[in-house]
Amino acid sequence: MLHLLDWSVAILTVLYAGLLMAYRYWFDKLKPFEELPTSQFTHFTIIIPARNEASNIKACIDSILLQDYPSDYFEVIVMDDFSEDDTAFIVKAFKGEHPNVHLLSLADYFKPGELNSFKKKAIEKAVTFAKGSWIITTDADCIVPKQWLNLYNQYIQKNKPVFIAAPVMFSAEPGILSEFQVLDFLALQGITAASVSAGKHSMSNGANLAFEKSAFIAVGGYQGVDHIASGDDMLLMHKMKATLTGGIGYLFHPKAIVLTKPMDTWKGFIMQRIRWSSKARYYDDASIFWVLLLVYLFNFSFLLLLLVGSYSSLLIAFAFKTFFELFFLDPVARFFNLKGHLRYFVLYQPLHIVYTLFAGLFGQVKTYTWKGRKVK
Numbered sequence: 001m002l003h004l005l006d007w008s009v010a011i012l013t014v015l016y017a018g019l020l021m022a023y024r025y026w027f028d029k030l031k032p033f034e035e036l037p038t039s040q041f042t043h044f045t046i047i048i049p050a051r052n053e054a055s056n057i058k059a060c061i062d063s064i065l066l067q068d069y070p071s072d073y074f075e076v077i078v079m080d081d082f083s084e085d086d087t088a089f090i091v092k093a094f095k096g097e098h099p100n101v102h103l104l105s106l107a108d109y110f111k112p113g114e115l116n117s118f119k120k121k122a123i124e125k126a127v128t129f130a131k132g133s134w135i136i137t138t139d140a141d142c143i144v145p146k147q148w149l150n151l152y153n154q155y156i157q158k159n160k161p162v163f164i165a166a167p168v169m170f171s172a173e174p175g176i177l178s179e180f181q182v183l184d185f186l187a188l189q190g191i192t193a194a195s196v197s198a199g200k201h202s203m204s205n206g207a208n209l210a211f212e213k214s215a216f217i218a219v220g221g222y223q224g225v226d227h228i229a230s231g232d233d234m235l236l237m238h239k240m241k242a243t244l245t246g247g248i249g250y251l252f253h254p255k256a257i258v259l260t261k262p263m264d265t266w267k268g269f270i271m272q273r274i275r276w277s278s279k280a281r282y283y284d285d286a287s288i289f290w291v292l293l294l295v296y297l298f299n300f301s302f303l304l305l306l307l308v309g310s311y312s313s314l315l316i317a318f319a320f321k322t323f324f325e326l327f328f329l330d331p332v333a334r335f336f337n338l339k340g341h342l343r344y345f346v347l348y349q350p351l352h353i354v355y356t357l358f359a360g361l362f363g364q365v366k367t368y369t370w371k372g373r374k375v376k
Contacts, residue, residue, distance in 0.1 A: 016294060030252045035151070045131060047127070049119045079125065082112055123137060147256070160247065179341065211240065322349055
C-alpha cells in the first residue's frame with residue numbers, strides 16, 4: 001500500500017512539475033505591450049461596484065481622475081451595493097467638480113432578498129447606463145496607475161479584442177498574512193497571464209479587466225451564470241471566448257498593474273478564497289477543472305504521506321514542489337517587481353498546502369459570508 005502511494009505521489013509530482021514548466025514557457029512568451037501613441041480615443045465607462053467602502057472609495061476615484069487621458073473620453077459609474085456607511089455620500093461629493101463621476105444605487109432596482117450575485121447585477125445594471133463603447137471594471141479598494149486608460153486604449157486600437165484581462169497585485173503591507181497573500185496571488189496572476197498567453201484557460205480578475213459593451217450585450221451579459229455569487233470575471237470571459245469570434249487579450253505591461261488591498265484578517269482571507277473557489281464547479285472550461293483537480297490531489301498527497309509516516313517521500317515531494325514553483329514564479333515576481341518576497345517562499349509552503357486543501361474543500365459549501373452577508 002505504501003509502495004502504491006509513493007508511486008502515485010511520484011506521478012502527481014511529475015504532472016505538477018510539467019504543468020508549472022508549461023506555465024513558465026507561456027509566461028516567458030509574453031512580451032510587454034509596446035506603447036504606440038495614437039490620436040484615436042476609446043470612450044470608456046469604468047464601473048465600480050461598492051459595498052461599505054467609505055474608507056477606500058475616494059482614493060480609488062482619485063486615482064482614476066488623475067489619468068493621463070482626456071476626461072471627455074471616460075466616465076466613472078459607482079454602483080452602491082446596499083452600503084450601510086458613507087460610501088454613497090463620498091461619491092456624491094465628486095459630482096460638483098467632476099461631472100463624469102456618477103452614482104447609482106442597486107437598491108433602486110432590486111431588493112436584497114431577490115439577489116444572490118450582487119456584484120454581477122451591479123455591473124449588469126451599470127452597463128445599461130454606460131455611455132462608453134468599452135467597459136472597464138475595478139474594485140472600490142483599488143488604486144489604478146496613471147497610464148491605465150492610455151494603455152487600454154492603445155491595446156484596443158492595435159489588437160481589436162472583445163475582452164482584455166490585465167494584471168492585479170496586492171499592495172505590500174507588513175505582516176505574515178499580507179506576505180502570504182502576496183506570494184499566493186503572485187502564482188494566481190502568473191497563471192492568469194500564462195493561460196491567456198497560451199489561449200488555454202479563461203482566467204481574469206474583476207479588479208482589472210475590460211470588455212466591449214456590444215460584446216457584453218451579444219452574449220447576454222451574465223445570463224445563465226447570474227445565480228452564481230462570484231465569477232463576474234472568469235465566467236464572463238469564458239462566455240465571450242466560447243461565443244464570439246473576437247480576440248481575448250492580456251494587457252501585459254507594468255504600468256497597467258492595478259493595486260488592491262490584501263485582506264486584513266485571516267477570517268477575511270479564508271472567506272475571500274472560499275468565494276473565489278466556489279465558482280470552480282460551474283466552469284465549462286474543462287482545462288481549468290483538470291488543473292484544479294491536479295493541484296488539489298498533489299497537495300492532498302502531502303497529507304497522506306504525513307499520515308502514513310512516509311517522511312522521505314514527503315520531503316522529496318516537498319523539495320520538487322518548492323523548486324518548480326520558484327522556477328515558475330521567478331519571472332512573475334520580476335514583472336511585478338516583487339523578487340525580494342520570494343526569499344520567504346519556503347517558509348510559507350506548509351501553510352500554502354493546508355490553505356489549498358481547506359479552500360478547495362470549503363469552496364464547495366452552499367453558503368458563505370462575504371461583505372457582511374450570507375450568499376450562496
